[in-house]
Amino acid sequence: MSELLQFLFSGLTVGAVYALVALGFTIIYNASDVVNFAQGEFVMLGGMMTVFAYAAGLPLPLAALIAIVATAGVGVALNKLAIEPARGAPVVSLIIITIGASIFLRGVAQVLFGKQIHRFPSFSGDTPFRIGGATILPQSLWVIAGGLTVFVALYLFFTKTLTGKAVLATSNNRLAAQLVGINTNWVMTLSFALSAAIGALAGVLITPITNTSYDVGIALALKGFAAAMLGGMGNPKGALVGGLLLGVLEALTAGYLSSQYKDAAAFVIILLVLFIMPQGLFGIKQTERV
């Protein structure tokens, strides 16, 4: 029993990071129909910039804040310099642009930060808590709490604020949103900033546990993408559930079956879910207008 609990704890920790990446995907997808494959690089940048700001002598919270704001700036730049100029291009071309952006950001990080593995200390020490015979790191609690907080904040933002509703309106129908006076360009900018900031936050939270290096982004982007699809693309609830589910599935497979095949199990489940529910767990069935 304690073994199961242990696997659940580690699964939820990783899953919370997947969920944050998936939420980032969801926000940009809703605003622009683009799956942003540079999402994983935001996570890398968040962790990396914190490492270097902290090493420069700044207190950790300030270093983290600077990293998150700077990454949000990178997100805005990506939108302004690469996505907006290509407005109207086929979606698959836009995706290749984000893949290019991901390679580019990785290249920049490699030049600026080097190829070494970096880390900074945990927020509240490394003494694990004991719960029901299993242990959990304080940092894991930070990660899980971070994931849930972001989800709740996003939920409130999208349902209770005018700006949030403007984003939803834009994702529903860009032209109609423009007609009722919503500045859709600004909504796009906001979405990229928000998405990049959430990615960076995930990077800040997880780096004390997993460390970081210039190339951690690719794997995270793929897992986050898979999590978003598992939940149903474009649905924040789906992103959260998909992310946590993917993390737990991986941890259980690694624990009970084979650690080598943990990635495989996750994808087998995704394939099965998609066969039964082609729109993901929470996706809405879309009808094609003719």
Add this chain to the structure above:
Amino acid sequence: MRLSNKSATLLVLAALIALTPIFFPSSFYYRVGSLIFINGLAVTGMVILIGYAGQISLGHAGFAGIGAYSCALMPVHWGIPVLLAAVLGAIISALLAFLVGRPILRLKGYYLGVATLGFGILVYMALTNEAWLTGGPDGTQVPDSGLRDAAKAIGINLKNSEFWYWFCGVVLMIGAWLALNLYVSPTGRALRALHGSEIAARTVGVDVARYKLQAFVISAVYASAAGSLVALQNQFVTPDIAGYMHSIEWVTMTVLGGAGSVLGAIFGAGILTLLPQVLTMFAEYEQLLLGLIMMLVMIFMRDGLLPSVLRLIRGKDE
């Protein structure tokens, strides 16, 4: 006289393959050339899937892995000749694509993307983890195919890299010829129709599921053949050939060059195979520049390199 699109493409391709070696300063360039042809063969298959049928796959390197490992394992374990193993690999890839494709191709857009990605990763993991069979992550030897000796026997005596340049070039020509024939065939028309609108295609009597599956199986055979060629040339394979980066690379080449045309995609394969070789002289700036070039091309030439360049040459009259 105006050449048909098909003959023009084949002529340009043949001329490029035949004439470029004049400018090769060393035999290393033959090797890069054969790499381009192998990638070109794989993306020709991707054109059938992406450009004709409008479907996406992020897992086609999985089929390349099957093609490559067939050449490595079948001769050792069952004593099958290497070339026959390559053919069997293509048949296995086709069967697998048929079985996997049926349920997967019901999915659309990004869902299809993630399902094919999952398929590719499963193949990659099996090749990496079943070390008793595949040799694991370090890879395994591939027996000599005897092709070069056969060429010697009929009087064609070439250096290794030169031989594979010409051999892969000929295979690419055959692959391109078949793909171009497919484009104007009834199947090709059906594929283009369902690309335009599945519902419209269905209303005029196109069996959408069947044709999608055909495109998927055909492109899988192309990928498998490309994988076999890599194995035959290098006489060594590692699981990386089935890695998802490889799949994404092929999609990128196809779209970057111009997914709608065979020549465009092969052009994209050429550019993206050459770029890393050229950029190595920028050492640590290699990735940065590669990403930058990809973004700039797609921003300013959204239909892909070749169609945009052609439009520039012909003026705006089209």
